[in-house]
Amino acid sequence: MKLVYFASVREAIGLSSEDRDVPHDTRTVGDVVVWLRGQSAEHGHALNDLSRLRFALDQNMVTADALLADGQELAIFPPVTGG
Amino acid sequence: MTEAELSALAGIGGGALSSFTGIVRDDGGVTAIELEHYPGMTEACLSRLIEAATARWSLLGAVVTHRVGIVPVGDPVVVIGVASLHRAEALEATAFLIDRLKTEAPFWKREHYVDGTVKWVEAKSTDDTRSERWA
Numbered sequence: 001m002k003l004v005y006f007a008s009v010r011e012a013i014g015l016s017s018e019d020r021d022v023p024h025d026t027r028t029v030g031d032v033v034v035w036l037r038g039q040s041a042e043h044g045h046a047l048n049d050l051s052r053l054r055f056a057l058d059q060n061m062v063t064a065d066a067l068l069a070d071g072q073e074l075a076i077f078p079p080v081t082g083g
Numbered sequence: 084m085t086e087a088e089l090s091a092l093a094g095i096g097g098g099a100l101s102s103f104t105g106i107v108r109d110d111g112g113v114t115a116i117e118l119e120h121y122p123g124m125t126e127a128c129l130s131r132l133i134e135a136a137t138a139r140w141s142l143l144g145a146v147v148t149h150r151v152g153i154v155p156v157g158d159p160v161v162v163i164g165v166a167s168l169h170r171a172e173a174l175e176a177t178a179f180l181i182d183r184l185k186t187e188a189p190f191w192k193r194e195h196y197v198d199g200t201v202k203w204v205e206a207k208s209t210d211d212t213r214s215e216r217w218a
Contacts, residue, residue, distance in 0.1 A: 007119055007191035008203045056189070059124035075121060075189075079206035082118065082149060082190025083105050083161050083181060 001068070003036070005046075006077035009053070012046030022068075029055045030064035032074060047076070054079055088146045092166040097143040101173035103181050105161040107154050112197045115155045116204075121189040125149075128188045136165070136179055140172040147180060149190065160192075179217050186214035 004017045020039075022032055030050065037044045047053065055062050056075040068074075093100050107116050133145050143166040150160050163180045167173040186206075193203045 004121075006121060006189070007193075056121070056124060059121070059127065061187070075124070077121075077189070078191065078203070080186065080189055081192050081204045081206050082120075082188050083185040 001032075001071065002073045003032075004073060004075040006075065008078050009046050009076050013040075013042050027067060028064065029057065029062055029066045029068065029074060032068070033064065033076070052078060088148065089162070089164045092144050092146060092164045095143045095166045097166045097168050097173075099168065099170040099173040100164065100166050101170070101177040102162065102164040103177050104159050104163075105181070106159055107156045109156045110194065113156060113194045114197050115153050115195045116160070116192045117153050117195060117201070118149075118151045118160070119191045119193075120149075120151050125189050129184070132180055132183050132187070135183070136176040139179070140167065140176045142167050142172060142176055145176065145180065147184065149184070149188070151190075153195070182210075182213045182217060185210045 001022060002017060002019055005013050005015060010016050023035060026032055026035060033047050033050060033053065037047050050064055054077055055064065057066060057068070057071040058073050089100070089102055129147050129149070133147060136142065136145055145165045148162045154160050161181070161184065163177055165173045165176045165180070191203070193201050195201050
């Protein structure tokens with residue numbers, strides 16, 4: 001699936017997006033985050049604290065327990081700070 | 084940047100036009116802020132917020148304009164305008180739109196300081212409290 005990162009998460013990982021084949025037993029958004037932590041030291045650091053992360057699946061805001069279903073694009077970012 | 088939109092709202096025939104402008108503040112050596120967004124999702128989110136305001140209050144028109152990229156101190160970051168027949172609807176819908184934009188719209192800002200350093204702005208719990216009062 002396509003992974004998209006923004007703001008401090010993008011900076012800490014060092015990528016704005018990447019394509020990854022997630023394991024077959026990955027069911028939820030939180031499962032992807034846990035798996036991604038093991039992919040590099042940068043991923044582990046950026047995704048360390050689930051409570052400080054927000055998610056969008058195909059551009060809709062979701063929580064970590066959301067099922068991936070047929071989702072194509074998962075975005076991971078810190079709480080928003082616009083306005 | 085949105086004077087044209089605001090004057091269009093003023094000419095729509097209502098008795099009330101309310102607006103909010105958010106301006107980059109000189110916070111202890113800040114020279115500019117830099118705004119990042121999620122292309123596609125950000126625009127869709129702003130459209131949904133306007134739809135929600137229009138469903139909740141009797142409005143004649145509403146507009147939300149938000150900058151991205153570098154914005155220097157003193158320049159507007161966000162302008163919201165709402166037109167309605169009477170003032171209560173326009174005033175409440177304007178507050179709703181900025182409160183919800185701050186907690187829901189995918190924008191992230193970082194501050195640029197006079198010494199060249201940059202710092203991501205942290206989300207504030209007071210913004211969550213203000214947004215939740217519209218639930």
